[in-house]
Amino acid sequence: MAPRNLRSLLLSLSFILSTFLSCPDLASPASTSFNFTSFPSPALRNLTLLGDSYLRSGVLGLTRDTDVPSSCSGSVIYDRPIEFFDQESNTTASFSTTFAFLIDSVNPASFGDGLAFFLSPGNETLGSPGGYLGLVNSSQLTKNTFVAVEFDTRVDSHFGDPSENHVGLDIDSLVSIKTADPMVQGVDLKCGKLITAWIDYKNDQKKLLVFLSYQSFKPQDPLLTVDIDLSEYLKQMRYAGFSASTEGSTELHLIQSWSFQTFGFLPARPKSRPHNVSDSSVTNKPPISVPESESKLHRRLGLGLGIAGPAFFCVVLALFGYITVKKWRDIKIEKNFKAEVFAGPREFSYKELKMATKGFHASRILGHGAFGTVYKAFFISSGTIAAVKRSKHSHEGKTEFLAELSIIARLRHKNLVQLQGWCVEKGELLLVYDFMPNGSLDNLLYQEVEQGSLLKWPHRLNIAVGLASVLTYLHQECEQQVIHRDIKTSNIMLDGNFNARLGDFGLARLMDHDESPVSTLTAGTMGYLAPEYLQYGKATEKTDVFSYGVVILEVACGRRPIERDPADQKMVNLVDWVWGLHSQGNIIEAADKRLSGTFKEEEMRNLLLLGLSCANPDSAERPSMRRVLQILISEAEPVLVPRMKPSLSFSSSLPLSLEDLVSDSDDIKWSCPRNVPNQSRLKC
Structure with missing residues (x-):
């Protein structure tokens, strides 16, 4: 803490103390x-x-x-x-x-x-x-x-x-x-x-x-x-x-x-001090003279200062010690973090990032995510372009941010949006990532044909394979398993060759491979959340598999997870809609009509069935991401998908608290898009 700030704090404490000593109690x-x-x-x-x-x-x-x-x-x-x-x-x-x-x-x-x-x-x-x-x-x-x-x-x-x-x-x-x-x-x-x-x-x-x-x-x-x-x-x-x-x-x-x-409150007044004595015990006294009143005032003031002085000194000493220790710990954490990621992503200066984004100007905004706002950055010195994420939680969770980033910074996979660097300065938390020229998958998938080129079928298949590959890496090949928790088309970026790059780890959680599922408040995006995650708030690799399945259906069908039917204005769930066509033996009818049949029918059918198998309401029936990748590259047989969508069920092995047992769980139905809990506060 700067000396000026410390002096201000001491003056404030002095003012509070003097006010406390001199003012009457307020009611x-x-x-x-x-x-x-x-x-x-x-x-x-x-x-x-x-x-x-x-x-x-x-x-x-x-x-x-x-x-x-x-x-x-x-x-x-x-x-x-x-x-x-x-x-x-x-x-x-x-x-x-x-x-x-x-x-x-x-x-x-x-x-x-x-x-x-x-x-x-x-x-x-x-x-x-x-x-x-x-x-x-x-x-x-x-x-x-x-x-x-x-x-x-x-x-x-x-x-x-x-x-x-x-x-x-x-x-x-x-x-x-x-x-x-x-x-x-x-x-x-x-x-x-x-x-x-x-x-x-x-x-x-x-x-x-x-x-x-x-x-x-x-x-x-x-x-x-x-x-x-x-x-x-x-x-x-x-x-x-x-x-x-x-x-x-x-x-x-x-x-x-x-x-x-x-x-409408009554005016402030001194608290009443009722006497617990009889009338006979009160003796009449002559009027108090001014000198005697002043003498009493001096004695009371001296007594107050005699007691409050040492107490005030102890408070200031304790506060100074606390601030010193806290500052030392923060410096130590930051130094340890810098040492840990020194060989990886570089540390940017705040001035450098501010200049590259034109002072974080609104014209440079690429989008908004759980972590914060994303800006396009031009680095004149190197002639390169990057994406800068600016946290909207700048003043909280700094320790957690540094600890988690030190692990995420080690992730290396061709289908991840690669972290270039970071900045912790001026109360800001900033991350610098590779810039993706083709933007996010949802923008490209749902843009009007007149506004740009349609995402072709080979690119869509490649995106499905790339996303399966990186999720296999996060779930099974990292030293610590990473549960992403927010897999959706807006968090999947496309590089210059339309390769999928998974990004936005603002909701990700790290856990050892032998740990039980993460227990937390439900977080994520409606339409991509697995039923058991809504019910219990337990994030596992199978909840990521469910979200992947929804994304795959979006890629194949060109439809959003939840859309309003133009005919009757009812909300339609994509998984329900595709499963309905599958039960009728017409699953190929779910293919994106804008593709005009420019795909191999067998590839389309297999991709749709794979999406349904991943989005199975029963988490135990969903394949692992490794199995999904093997199916996509023809190294494993496809998972059998029942014609009728399985009824919603939950594993009894998941621990239930008393609160879980008496909650309004019966209101949660797979076909009802409204009953989706939300995260109280999104943190990195």
């Missing part, structure tokens, strides 16, 4: 007030971004900004807890919040699901995508605690939604207590215009009011009025924030400004 909590007219980068010091949320150009985005349908959820939470209840006076504060938001979509027919303003007892509120609005964890429906106002843009019948354009008050459930239609006041939530919302709770009237307008001034009449006493729900400290979600849509949710304040 009432202070009101909370903050105002973000926009969100510049320094605003992140007071905000926590979870899931798919991001900050760009002074605006908060809650869900992915993409022109292809996706399913995601994100939250933004004010870091400091807010006190709504004064226990001594039994007073609940009123509150008022105002924010400007925008809901839009690049595709007018692709909307859902909406956003919500919430008050939550925790600061890690991130729920599932889809109808859960990023507010509710679908696997723990009975454990959600919140007060929220939802701005919903899709009808979810199981939540009793009245329309695809409504505002509602939710308490611990997405079944709204009361709703209102904004169109009554001429406001369309999905119009793409900036909308200002005012939410007022008046504790004295036990009333919550919601106002909406395209203008910046508050309307006279509220859109939604709810007679309700929130005091029972606000007795704990609460965090304020926003959440939003999508499910197979391109809906975009932005927050441009936000203000919040509580009011």
